[in-house]
Amino acid sequence: MFISVLDLFKIGVGPSSSHTIGPMVAAHRFREQMQAWLSTLPEREAAHVRCTLKGSLSFTGKGHGTDRAIVLGLHGFTPRSLTERNVTDLAHSLWQKSHINFADGSGLSFSPSEDIDFSRGQPLPEHPNGMIFEVLSSTGSVLLHETYFSIGGGFIHTKAEISQLVAPVKAESAATCPFPFDSARSMLTMAHDSGLSIAAMKQRNEHVHHPEDQLQEGLDSIWQAMQVCIQKGLAAQGTLPGGLGISRRAKTLVEQLHTCPEASLNDWLCAYAMAVNEENAAGHMVVTAPTNGAAGVIPAVLYYFVSHEGGTSEQVHEFLLTAAAIGGIIKHRSSISGAEVGCQGEVGSAAAMAAAGLCAVRGCSPSQVENAAEIALEHHLGMTCDPVGGLVQVPCIERNGFGAIKAYTAASLAKRGTGEHFMPLDNCIAAMKHTGLEMSEKFKETALGGLAVSITEC
Numbered sequence: 001m002f003i004s005v006l007d008l009f010k011i012g013v014g015p016s017s018s019h020t021i022g023p024m025v026a027a028h029r030f031r032e033q034m035q036a037w038l039s040t041l042p043e044r045e046a047a048h049v050r051c052t053l054k055g056s057l058s059f060t061g062k063g064h065g066t067d068r069a070i071v072l073g074l075h076g077f078t079p080r081s082l083t084e085r086n087v088t089d090l091a092h093s094l095w096q097k098s099h100i101n102f103a104d105g106s107g108l109s110f111s112p113s114e115d116i117d118f119s120r121g122q123p124l125p126e127h128p129n130g131m132i133f134e135v136l137s138s139t140g141s142v143l144l145h146e147t148y149f150s151i152g153g154g155f156i157h158t159k160a161e162i163s164q165l166v167a168p169v170k171a172e173s174a175a176t177c178p179f180p181f182d183s184a185r186s187m188l189t190m191a192h193d194s195g196l197s198i199a200a201m202k203q204r205n206e207h208v209h210h211p212e213d214q215l216q217e218g219l220d221s222i223w224q225a226m227q228v229c230i231q232k233g234l235a236a237q238g239t240l241p242g243g244l245g246i247s248r249r250a251k252t253l254v255e256q257l258h259t260c261p262e263a264s265l266n267d268w269l270c271a272y273a274m275a276v277n278e279e280n281a282a283g284h285m286v287v288t289a290p291t292n293g294a295a296g297v298i299p300a301v302l303y304y305f306v307s308h309e310g311g312t313s314e315q316v317h318e319f320l321l322t323a324a325a326i327g328g329i330i331k332h333r334s335s336i337s338g339a340e341v342g343c344q345g346e347v348g349s350a351a352a353m354a355a356a357g358l359c360a361v362r363g364c365s366p367s368q369v370e371n372a373a374e375i376a377l378e379h380h381l382g383m384t385c386d387p388v389g390g391l392v393q394v395p396c397i398e399r400n401g402f403g404a405i406k407a408y409t410a411a412s413l414a415k416r417g418t419g420e421h422f423m424p425l426d427n428c429i430a431a432m433k434h435t436g437l438e439m440s441e442k443f444k445e446t447a448l449g450g451l452a453v454s455i456t457e458c
Helices: 017-038 066-074 088-095 159-163 182-192 198-209 213-236 250-258 265-283 297-309 313-333 347-361 368-376 398-417 425-438 452-456
Strands: 009-013 047-055 099-101 105-107 117-118 131-136 142-152 155-158 285-288
Touching: 009 017, 009 213, 017 066, 017 131, 017 142, 017 155, 047 066, 047 105, 066 117, 099 198, 131 285, 142 159, 155 159, 155 347, 182 198, 182 313, 182 368, 182 425, 198 213, 198 313, 198 347, 213 250, 213 265, 213 285, 213 297, 213 313, 250 265, 265 285, 265 297, 265 398, 297 313, 297 347, 297 398, 313 347, 313 368, 347 368, 347 398, 368 398, 368 425
Parallel strands: 047 117
Antiparallel strands: 009 285, 047 131, 099 105, 131 142, 142 155
């Protein structure tokens, strides 16, 4: 199993990796499929495009901007290409169009308000985040179709791909990697036998797929994007979009902290994490870490380490590589998708990754790093995903601050220990998976239970 650090941390736009980035990537891929198909036709016939959203994408897609993402992707835009664009204005302009145009002058009819269907029927059996893209003739017959699943963190698979999986995620083979660990246990065994840190093993695995200069440049780009996101979030003010009337608070909070000698670690972590997730809620640039809904945890912990504790650029790389090693194991053995396992898979995974990264840059042993990840994940088990209004705002923004605090605490607690502990990380990941499977669909990003409905009942 190999999931690159450059894939796990992706630069894109908010508000959701599974409901915004994934659908945009899927729509863009279907656009490429349509273009190739059109080039083979001897004659062009009148046809139109339809997209049907299933499961969680249907129930909370409006709040997550899934329809907007579909439109952007079908018109040729990717998440990375939008980081410097005014996405709201662009999406509004594209929404008025009635055709998708291609470079060769061909086109297909597509009216977003009519051709995007938020289906409230049963979700597709393979995954709760399903999308069905079709090209239909003037008589309604299907000329071309593809089904995609957004499985968390911006990763997507077709129906054919997901049916072939023997694990929750299709990853590149690790057979050619020098350290092909697919569990925390095998990771620790390899670290013990080689005498290398988790980050060093991960780096050598990355070199099989990425030259050193490409890897270093990629890590620097990820960290730069995280810093920009925090700084923009700390400078912005106003009300977040979506209709809940939620005001940005990170700017006011950090201004208070600068004049408050007794400001605590917790205060700073919350300010940094909330800055990121307010940017995410606004649909601006963020880094999936490992998802958009949990995008503030890792940047907050790392930013605090660099800004307040003098962390170096080399330690930033070590942090990210270690975090990616843990995140890859969690994604391989369970899920990072709120629609599959609840928020334990998003903020819980992010906290485990951040705790591991922080523990590593503080000079801890691989067993202490694994312990830190387990502590952080363990204390998120059972956390539901119940966003009010289907928006990534309440409780998501504050929850990232608390995830960062738990990550920092877990790293500190693990550093005080020897690395020996009762509950292995692999067992904790298994518990998260089983808890998610047994969790009611009301609490898995459908906005049908918990806080999402209590606001209207009380």
